[in-house]
Amino acid sequence: MTTEKSTTWETRSQASCSSLRSRASTGSAAAKARAKAEAAKARLAFIEQEADLKLQKAKLEVSMEILSSKKEIAAAVAEAEALEAAADLGKTPPNSQRNWEVSPLEAIKRTKEYVFNQGQQLDVEHQQVTLPCPTAASCPAGAQS
Numbered sequence: 001m002t003t004e005k006s007t008t009w010e011t012r013s014q015a016s017c018s019s020l021r022s023r024a025s026t027g028s029a030a031a032k033a034r035a036k037a038e039a040a041k042a043r044l045a046f047i048e049q050e051a052d053l054k055l056q057k058a059k060l061e062v063s064m065e066i067l068s069s070k071k072e073i074a075a076a077v078a079e080a081e082a083l084e085a086a087a088d089l090g091k092t093p094p095n096s097q098r099n100w101e102v103s104p105l106e107a108i109k110r111t112k113e114y115v116f117n118q119g120q121q122l123d124v125e126h127q128q129v130t131l132p133c134p135t136a137a138s139c140p141a142g143a144q145s
Contacts, residue, residue, distance in 0.1 A: 070118070074114075074115055074118040074119070075115075077114065077118075081107075081110065081111060082107055082111050085106075085107035085110070
């Protein structure tokens, strides 16, 4: 009978240890799975931030291309107007009196006004273009430089 009791206690002891090891192993696996899930959530948050920044960067690059094109167009138009004004000066009869000090300045003034007005029309998201006012009369209040 003593051997029967001891065998029963040994069997129970082994089963108890086996159960504890099984629970510990299961708890450890669950903790590892939870850790992996948390790490994946953290990676996802950073991926979302990176995607948002890349989108903002792309929008800014497109806005810069548009602004560059508008700048080239404004410069070409201003140059054409200045050349047309200069050509108009050459059409005056040779005997007429030319005022060289006023006419070129007038052309420059009109060119500055045109470029200023074109700059006011630029519509670039989150960016304001400020150009110096060519004359005090054409500047909005407080915008003179």
